[in-house]
Amino acid sequence: MVGVFLPFNRLFIIGLSILCVTGIYGLLFRSSVGLRVRAVMQNRNMSACLGIPTRKVDAYTFAFGSGLAGIAGWALTLVGNVEPGLGQNYIVDSFMVVVTGGVGKLAGTIIASLGIGGLNKLMEPSLGAVYGKVLILVLVILFLQWRPSGLFAVKGRHAEG
Amino acid sequence: MEEPLTPQSKVERNEGTIFWVVGFVLLFVLPVLNVLPAEDSWLHLSDFALNRFGKFLAFAILALGLDLIWGYAGILSLGQGVFFGLGAYCMGMHLMLTIGSESVYGSALPDFMVWNQVTGLPFFWKPFYSFTAAVFAGLLVPAAFALLFGFLAFRSRIRGVYFAIITQALALMAWLVFNRNETNLGGTNGLTDFKTILGFRLSEPGTQLALYVITVLCLGGAYLLCRWIIVSRAGRVLIAIRDSEQRVLFSGYSPANYKLFVFVVSAALAGLAGILYVPQVGIITPAQMGVLPSLEMVIWVAVGGRATLVGAIVGAVGVNLGRSLLTNHFPELWPFFLGGLFVAVVLLFPDGVMGITRKLSEKVANRTAPLRKTSAVEEEQV
Numbered sequence: 114m115v116g117v118f119l120p121f122n123r124l125f126i127i128g129l130s131i132l133c134v135t136g137i138y139g140l141l142f143r144s145s146v147g148l149r150v151r152a153v154m155q156n157r158n159m160s161a162c163l164g165i166p167t168r169k170v171d172a173y174t175f176a177f178g179s180g181l182a183g184i185a186g187w188a189l190t191l192v193g194n195v196e197p198g199l200g201q202n203y204i205v206d207s208f209m210v211v212v213t214g215g216v217g218k219l220a221g222t223i224i225a226s227l228g229i230g231g232l233n234k235l236m237e238p239s240l241g242a243v244y245g246k247v248l249i250l251v252l253v254i255l256f257l258q259w260r261p262s263g264l265f266a267v268k269g270r271h272a273e274g
Numbered sequence: 275m276e277e278p279l280t281p282q283s284k285v286e287r288n289e290g291t292i293f294w295v296v297g298f299v300l301l302f303v304l305p306v307l308n309v310l311p312a313e314d315s316w317l318h319l320s321d322f323a324l325n326r327f328g329k330f331l332a333f334a335i336l337a338l339g340l341d342l343i344w345g346y347a348g349i350l351s352l353g354q355g356v357f358f359g360l361g362a363y364c365m366g367m368h369l370m371l372t373i374g375s376e377s378v379y380g381s382a383l384p385d386f387m388v389w390n391q392v393t394g395l396p397f398f399w400k401p402f403y404s405f406t407a408a409v410f411a412g413l414l415v416p417a418a419f420a421l422l423f424g425f426l427a428f429r430s431r432i433r434g435v436y437f438a439i440i441t442q443a444l445a446l447m448a449w450l451v452f453n454r455n456e457t458n459l460g461g462t463n464g465l466t467d468f469k470t471i472l473g474f475r476l477s478e479p480g481t482q483l484a485l486y487v488i489t490v491l492c493l494g495g496a497y498l499l500c501r502w503i504i505v506s507r508a509g510r511v512l513i514a515i516r517d518s519e520q521r522v523l524f525s526g527y528s529p530a531n532y533k534l535f536v537f538v539v540s541a542a543l544a545g546l547a548g549i550l551y552v553p554q555v556g557i558i559t560p561a562q563m564g565v566l567p568s569l570e571m572v573i574w575v576a577v578g579g580r581a582t583l584v585g586a587i588v589g590a591v592g593v594n595l596g597r598s599l600l601t602n603h604f605p606e607l608w609p610f611f612l613g614g615l616f617v618a619v620v621l622l623f624p625d626g627v628m629g630i631t632r633k634l635s636e637k638v639a640n641r642t643a644p645l646r647k648t649s650a651v652e653e654e655q656v
Binding site: 201204208211216246254258259262 | 423426427429430431432435436439440442443444446447450451453454565
């Protein structure tokens with residue numbers, strides 16, 4: 114492809130993301146810790162009855178998630194500038210990715226992040242950064258009309274939908 | 275008398291009396307203290323203090339609306355700042371147009387349009403020549419926006435954390451759009467440098483006093499409206515939605531319609547707060563409607579106590595008064611104080627200030643009348 118330029122630091126970030134996602138997959142879906150995390154997420158009361166320390170699981174999951182955010186921040190320093198308000202630019206984007214993908218679904222998060230990120234960059238040249246973002250929000254809201262719990266909803270007899 | 279749904283504190287039981295006492299103090303005592311005593315008397319309330327207080331009371335109107343949806347219906351909206359901003363901008367646009375040729379450049383157009391080289395007044399500014407139209411727009415534009423947004427959100431059963439996130443995204447988008455110059459809303463600088471309202475000079479203390487009185491009356495009205503909604507049958511359904519939305523759904527009610535109604539009411543109240551805020555503070559910028567102010571509004575309600583209307587007012591006035599005092603005396607401490615306050619509320623007083631009063635009056639009741647308490651418990655068991 115002509116004009117495609119892949120600097121090493123961006124390749125490194127892509128590699129790092131793949132590594133992290135693989136790690137998270139292993140931890141969440143291939144280990145006993147992950148089993149507990151998923152159990153607490155799906156049915157807190159039942160997990161507590163079966164002897165899972167739900168509060169501890171909450172605390173560890175939160176700590177793990179915060180650590181992952183730290184890795185993301187570490188990768189960001191390679192492509193952007195560092196300032197105290199750095200995280201604010203990503204709060205809404207990352208929340209929207211999770212909502213679109215479906216809470217608690219790794220595949221959904223991956224596809225939604227690639228989709229939203231890619232779409233954003235595709236629209237930026239023609240619409241500008243601000244209206245591109247606004248359009249993304251509108252698209253996400255419309256998308257949720259069609260699939261209220263994201264791309265990959267947790268299946269089951271949930272009235273929560 | 276109907277049984278209350280939640281245990282009530284002394285403050286809540288005597289809400290009627292307190293309403294009139296506080297109303298009397300706000301409506302008569304404070305303005306009299308402002309007008310009558312001599313400037314150097316310790317009783318004298320400065321024009322500045324009264325004006326600040328009017329601003330806090332405008333925020334209290336917004337807090338009432340937020341408490342209605344968050345405290346009673348259990349919908350956490352992180353986008354109340356948007357509705358506040360919409361109301362404020364409607365009023366701000368009217369005040370900009372009344373400046374007329376008094377502006378810095380002497381043009382009939384607002385100053386920022388002159389320096390952005392806008393030659394004619396954009397079409398959506400034109401209705402705002404009329405004061406009545408501006409007030410109605412300040413209430414109806416946020417309400418209509420909430421109706422559309424809420425319709426889409428509640429219809430597809432977006433709730434809980436999803437709804438909070440979507441409304442936060444909304445706040446960010448609104449902030450981004452209002453910051454742009456080409457939307458002709460003043461960009462980052464916002465709307466400011468207002469001169470008159472309905473022909474009265476905004477710089478006159480008398481005008482500010484009148485605005486303060488109007489704010490107090492609006493707050494009283496908003497309180498009565500919220501109170502009326504809560505004690506009505508619809509209010510019961512809202513509380514039921516908060517406690518178990520599925521059960522409400524399976525009982526044959528449509529939670530989406532009730533939620534939409536209360537969301538629209540809260541948006542209109544936020545708009546009203548914005549309308550009252552602008553002439554008293556004299557400036558509205560996108561910074562007042564973004565993600566952070568919207569979060570702070572949630573903190574007011576949490577500090578005051580969710581699901582108590584009095585708590586929302588206490589929280590909004592208390593936190594802002596605290597901010598005003600602390601930023602005056604220790605400017606560096608304010609962020610730590612706000613953060614610490616929220617942590618303290620979450621860890622120590624999950625029911626906020628009103629929760630503390632409730633606990634205190636329970637303790638007093640236990641000490642003074644242990645016999646009555648036990649008999650009440652026995653009655654329940656029968």
